Amino acid sequence: MKKKISLRVIRRISFYYEALLKLNLPETNYISSKKLEEVTGVSCNQVRQDFFYLGISIGKQKKGYLVKKLFRELRRILSIDHGARVIIIGAGRIGQALSNYKLFKDRNITVTALFDIKPGLVGTEIGKPGQKKPILHVDQLDAYLNENPDIHIALLTVPEEAAQETLDRLIAHGIKGVVNFAPKILKVPRESKDVQLINDCIGTSLYKIVYQLYNKK
């Protein structure tokens, strides 16, 4: 899979995957693009286009997509079998909400620890019994990543003042992928071109809705 995949396509793929999980069909069954439209809201035309792009064919009998094959391909694209262990920097409300996000579990993404600097937070644990995650001090980051060399991804939910500095620190510690939720455009240093960064900002959609509603007339 060398194809470039946009955020929109990745989002739809994760919807298809979740639909398959939910429907829990026998592997030898077939599923139609119509059925996938019903569960995911993605139009059947778009479903067919996506699967064509991903090289997933409908098979000779035109019955739809073989569940087994579809599942295997979607799992591969989403790296479900590989899984991902990630850390969260910033244990405020958004960080805590993300640390228990059900959909991450469906995609075999595990939040292993949160990091913060607040005395009241550091040293505590959050999450349900059996799924507790420690909140560690940011100064423990280096040691933690040395002990957990399989962790390559971090979610950044720190205040924007601290965001670039924290990103630089994560990269220095070997982190290879970061989603930044702080309202600031961060940059990967020139010498670290292999690091993947996405600047996300949770409120943007709402600001756009406000703009659209109040600038119509």
Place this chain on the structure above:
Amino acid sequence: MKKKISLRVIRRISFYYEALLKLNLPETNYISSKKLEEVTGVSCNQVRQDFFYLGISIGKQKKGYLVKKLFRELRRILSIDHGARVIIIGAGRIGQALSNYKLFKDRNITVTALFDIKPGLVGTEIGKPGQKKPILHVDQLDAYLNENPDIHIALLTVPEEAAQETLDRLIAHGIKGVVNFAPKILKVPRESKDVQLINDCIGTSLYKIVYQLYNKK
């Protein structure tokens, strides 16, 4: 302002606005695109391009943008003076995190109430003292919107199974703008073309990072 504005532009505008708030400069001062780059991470070229597009000029003296004028324009675009009162449907972790999101306050967006169906949640309040928000039952939605005719926007953080049905209900109650955070593409009914909907999904950026990291070789 009749121009089409993309999510990216809206995001940058809200960054510029926040930078002005933070810098707290006298209104008669000028601010350069370089300074805005420093605070927001948006390149100075992009800053100039955005302001040109928005019709904000640099003035004759080439000293930069007059703070007073910039502030006024950004406030207008983001409807800061108008403000927005919004409700959140779904009082789970994400809903609760959004209900106390500091950046919404900076943009004069107030979450007035949350709605849920869980007996343990309904009837309680969340938030800091003085900023408490009630969690009401979804069945109270109609009455609540009748009492608060200035509320036109809702954030949807319900499970995907309930999302389309809830959206339809919101529209029937007169809601005009919705951000859907559930992992399902929702659709506005044909007869409600004036309703603005954005399908957002918080985890998508992370799935893309996972994809990019594990599909490189």
